[in-house]
Structures are given as C-alpha cells and as structure tokens.
Amino acid sequence: MSCALLSGAQAQEPLRAEVMHWWTSGGEAAGVRVFADAYQQAGGTWVDAAIAGGSNLRAAAINRIVGGHPPTSSQFNTGRQFDDLVGQGLLVDLDAVAMREKWRDVMPGPIADAASREGKFYAVPVNIHGHNWMFYKTETFEKAGISQAPKSFDEFFADMDKLKAAGLTPIAWGGEPWQEALVFDAVLLSEGGKDLFLKVYRDKDEAAVQSDDFKRVARTFHRMRDYVDAGAPGRKWNDAANMVITGKAGVQIMGDWAKGDFIAAGMTPGKEAGCALLPGQDAYLMGGDVFVFPKQTGAAAATEAQELLAKTLLDPATQIAFNEKKGSIPVRTDVDVSKMDACAQRGAALVKDKANQIPSINFLVSADTVGALQDTITSYFNDPSATDEDFAADFASVIGAAQ
Incomplete structure (x- = not known):
C-alpha cells in the first residue's frame, strides 16, 4: 500500500x-x-x-x-x-x-x-x-568556581570535585537502564573515538570490545558513580533535569530533549542553560x-x-x-x-x-540487543566492585550474538 x-x-x-x-x-x-x-x-x-x-x-x-x-x-x-x-x-x-x-x-x-x-x-x-550532550546551569558553575565546560575528562572530573565541594550533587543521574546506557554510549564516543564506537556497534567487533581502549572507556564511565547521589536509582530523566534547573545538581548527561525542559523553565540554552558535548569529540551521536x-x-x-x-x-x-x-x-x-x-x-x-554523523545504537542493532546491552551496562555501573575486564567480557558476549 x-x-x-x-x-x-x-x-x-x-x-x-x-x-x-x-x-x-x-x-x-x-x-x-x-x-x-x-x-x-x-x-x-x-x-x-x-x-x-x-x-x-x-x-x-x-x-x-x-x-x-x-x-x-x-x-x-x-x-x-x-x-x-x-x-x-x-x-x-x-x-x-x-x-x-x-x-x-x-x-x-x-x-x-x-x-x-x-x-x-x-x-x-x-x-x-544529539545523545552526547551535557547540560548545566551557568550560575551553578560560576558559584562552584567553574568558568567553562570541561575540554577533557580530566577537567570533567576536576569540575565534579568542585561541585561536590560546593555541597551539590555533581551529576544529576537518571537511574534507569536506558539512561545509563545512553551515558555509556556518549562516553564511548567521546573517550573512545568514532572508530571504536563504530567497531563496537556497527561492526560488532568482539576484539574491539576486549581492547584496552574499550576498558579505559569503561573505567571512565564507572568513575561517575563517585558523583551520583543515593536517590539516583529509578529516577526519571526529567526529574534529573529539574535537579539542574533548580540548582541542586551540577550537570546532566542526556540527549537534547532535556534542553526542552530547560526552555520550558524559562532558561535560554547557551546562556542561563549551558550546553556542551561530552569532551573529546565533536561528533554528533x-x-x-x-x-x-x-x-x-x-x-x-x-x-x-x-x-x-x-x-x-x-x-x-x-x-x-x-x-x-x-x-x-x-x-x-x-x-x-x-x-x-x-x-x-x-x-x-x-x-x-557527514564525518560528524554518528548513528546511535538504535540504528545499528535490534531492539532485543539494545535491551541486553542496557542490562549489561546497568549491572556494571551499579556494582561498585565490578571490573572493566568482566564488563568487557560480558559486553563482548552480547555483541557477539547481536542481530
């Protein structure tokens, strides 16, 4: 028809x-x-x-x-x-x-x-x-002594320490599997680079998942646990956005639909509402x-x-x-x-x-595979004793069976 x-x-x-x-x-x-x-x-x-x-x-x-x-x-x-x-x-x-x-x-x-x-x-x-954005309130950054968005993950974690010292929750974390997987994918692109991202999701390359570069990405992602509050599990993305809007938290790593809530709150993106891609890549996820x-x-x-x-x-x-x-x-x-x-x-x-057009995981693998990877990522993030080696092995087994 x-x-x-x-x-x-x-x-x-x-x-x-x-x-x-x-x-x-x-x-x-x-x-x-x-x-x-x-x-x-x-x-x-x-x-x-x-x-x-x-x-x-x-x-x-x-x-x-x-x-x-x-x-x-x-x-x-x-x-x-x-x-x-x-x-x-x-x-x-x-x-x-x-x-x-x-x-x-x-x-x-x-x-x-x-x-x-x-x-x-x-x-x-x-x-x-865009799935690899970081949103923040410029007033909150200024109060914590942060003058601009971080340009590297070293700067990112240094800024998170400043926010914590100011008595704020550094990262407004949405503790649902799809949100945690979205943050992981953003870190994979930013810290791992375009080639690694596409090898993992487009090519389903198990060797790339077992690589040192992938494990480094995993450690960066897992380190974010240190900057998340105890109320994160189960939190909806819009509730996390509200934490930033109201000055209770420093940043939210989320797709740009979150920007819509900042706009609805009367904040102008690029002014009162700061926005930056996660550091490391200008590619658009x-x-x-x-x-x-x-x-x-x-x-x-x-x-x-x-x-x-x-x-x-x-x-x-x-x-x-x-x-x-x-x-x-x-x-x-x-x-x-x-x-x-x-x-x-x-x-x-x-x-x-075209070089900046990076397709999200939803473009590249089946919905069932997306679900299995979300479970794997959530399990890793929420286990303080989890190792990057075990995570890479679990991730590779899912990618190896991906459709």
Missing part, C-alpha cells in the same frame, strides 16, 4: 488523526502541541493519545496495530524498533511521498536509512536528537523520533488523514517551530536554523558534515 500527497480540495469533514506518542514532559508537551496545531491548521483534527514512557507507548501501539485496531500514526525512536511491524506487512510504504518530496535530499543519510527498509521509507523522521503509519481498513478518510499528517510533520516552518520547543534539531538540513538557540545551531552545523 502506497501513500501519496493530497491534491485538490480537502474533504469537507476534518481528517481525524489519532496520534500515539510518549511526549508528556514540559518540553515534550510543548513540542507535540506544535504538531497538533499545525495539523489542525492544515484542515485536520488531531486526537492526542499520549502514554508516558517510550517502552509503555511502544507496547501499547504494537498491540493495537497487531490486534487490528491501529491508530492513524504512532511514535517510535529512529532505528530498528519497528522492524517486526514492517516484516509483518502492517505499515504503509511511504516511498511515493518520500520521492516526491525528495526526503533523501534533505535528510542526513543515516537518518533516512534508519527510517527505511529495503530502500523504502516506512517512517517519517521528525527530528535529530544522532538519535531521534519517527512516526509510522499503520495500514488502515475502512474509510478512505483514514488514509487521507495519514497523507496530510505525513506532509504536516515535515513542513519546513513546522520543523523549526517543533524542534525549538522539543530541544532537538530539524531533520531537514535545508531549513534556516539561524534563529534557533546556540546549542541547536551548533548541533545543526555539526550534522551538516
């Missing part, structure tokens, strides 16, 4: 689109309202179906799609999370739209590839999230969000609603407005980002260069 752009007059009745997503925090909610308003301005009716938590939302969406009661569209992360739905023939092939709108010409190659299967688009990417369009049965209006929604999500003006709220950068590289915040402008500039 192919999807084509709407032409001619819109149907007299508004095109109803039920959209499932997990965007419920302050910055996320502001972002999704941009999409909802744009869709309604285009002549449709947006029916919001939010479920907090990515894994909760994905499970609910998959159950509905497989069960024959699909929404108009559902959010997934950019990558391989919707492989099974494509394999079962349950998603609309969007390639006609993609070719007509020249999606591949305006999106980074890794993003377009992650939204495609066998060369055809099965999802609409809506943003690019790219993630993001996509919307899939399940095949519909019944009225033609359901398909027309999907067509209108697909067009709306990638409208250039909507892309800017959405990503300004969400904290991410536009998935379109042909839009003017000069009025976006300083952090977004830096991210967009980095992504212009």
Whole structure:
C-alpha cells in the first residue's frame, strides 16, 4: 500500500488523526502541541493519545496495530524498533511521498536509512536528537568556581570535585537502564573515538570490545558513580533535569530533549542553560523520533488523514517551530536554523558534515540487543566492585550474538 500527497480540495469533514506518542514532559508537551496545531491548521483534527514512557507507548501501539485496531500514526525512536511491524506487512510504504518530496535530499543519510527498509521509507523522521550532550546551569558553575565546560575528562572530573565541594550533587543521574546506557554510549564516543564506537556497534567487533581502549572507556564511565547521589536509582530523566534547573545538581548527561525542559523553565540554552558535548569529540551521536503509519481498513478518510499528517510533520516552518520547543534539531538540513538557540545551531552545523554523523545504537542493532546491552551496562555501573575486564567480557558476549 502506497501513500501519496493530497491534491485538490480537502474533504469537507476534518481528517481525524489519532496520534500515539510518549511526549508528556514540559518540553515534550510543548513540542507535540506544535504538531497538533499545525495539523489542525492544515484542515485536520488531531486526537492526542499520549502514554508516558517510550517502552509503555511502544507496547501499547504494537498491540493495537497487531490486534487490528491501529491508530492513524504512532511514535517510535529512529532505528530498528519497528522492524517486526514492517516484516509483518502492517505499515504503509511511504516511498511515493518520500520521492516526491525528495526526503533523501534533505535528510542526513543515516537518518533516512534508519527510517527505511529495503530502500523504502516506512517512517517519517521528525527530528535529530544529539545523545552526547551535557547540560548545566551557568550560575551553578560560576558559584562552584567553574568558568567553562570541561575540554577533557580530566577537567570533567576536576569540575565534579568542585561541585561536590560546593555541597551539590555533581551529576544529576537518571537511574534507569536506558539512561545509563545512553551515558555509556556518549562516553564511548567521546573517550573512545568514532572508530571504536563504530567497531563496537556497527561492526560488532568482539576484539574491539576486549581492547584496552574499550576498558579505559569503561573505567571512565564507572568513575561517575563517585558523583551520583543515593536517590539516583529509578529516577526519571526529567526529574534529573529539574535537579539542574533548580540548582541542586551540577550537570546532566542526556540527549537534547532535556534542553526542552530547560526552555520550558524559562532558561535560554547557551546562556542561563549551558550546553556542551561530552569532551573529546565533536561528533554528533544522532538519535531521534519517527512516526509510522499503520495500514488502515475502512474509510478512505483514514488514509487521507495519514497523507496530510505525513506532509504536516515535515513542513519546513513546522520543523523549526517543533524542534525549538522539543530541544532537538530539524531533520531537514535545508531549513534556516539561524534563529534557533546556540546549542541547536551548533548541533545543526555539526550534522551538516557527514564525518560528524554518528548513528546511535538504535540504528545499528535490534531492539532485543539494545535491551541486553542496557542490562549489561546497568549491572556494571551499579556494582561498585565490578571490573572493566568482566564488563568487557560480558559486553563482548552480547555483541557477539547481536542481530
């Protein structure tokens, strides 16, 4: 089943689109309202179906799609999370739209590839999230005697000592497996470099995982335990962001969706809200969000609603407005980002260069493998006696069986 752009007059009745997503925090909610308003301005009716938590939302969406009661569209992360739905023939092939709108010409190659299967688009990417950011409150840094973001991990840990001496929690840590794995991947890229990162996740090179460089990355990651408070286990990412926003903690290592909460709190990124990539690399560890369009049965209006929604999500003006709220950068590289915040402008500039486009783990391995690695990373981080040798061995066994 192919999807084509709407032409001619819109149907007299508004095109109803039920959209499932997990965007419920302050910055996320502001972002999704941009999409909802744009869709309604285009002549449709947006029916919001939010479920907090990515894994909760994905499970609910998959159950509905497989069960024959699909929404108009559902959010997934950019990558391989919707492989099974494509394999079962349950998603609309969007390639006609993609070719007509020249999606591949305006999106980074890794993003377009992650939204495609066998060369055809099965999802609409809506943003690019950087996964290797560090956010801080400039006022907090100044009070602790820190003048700028660290340029190396030696400087990073020296700054964490200053924050601890000032009576603050140095790192606002989100103690969930996906968050801890995200921080590990950011350290792997920053401390280990692009080549090691790609050998591990793209090439699934067990020897690279057993290397001294990988073990050094592991030790750097594990050392962060010394700067985390006792309340970290189970903490949500937005609660960790609030610790930084309120001056209770020094830094948060998180994807740039956290920036959306700083914006929602009235802070300007690059000014009151400081942002820096983890030290060591200028490469951009790219993630993001996509919307899939399940095949519909019944009225033609359901398909027309999907067509209108697909067009709306990638409208250039909507892309800017959405990503300004969400904290991410536009998935379109042909839009003017000069009025976006300083952090977004830096991210967009980095992504212009193919050499800086580093795909996240979600692009490169299956969802099952991602889950197994998250368990391995969490176990290592939360065990004070764990060794880098044992961690490397456990990690290599998962990578060796990766799909």
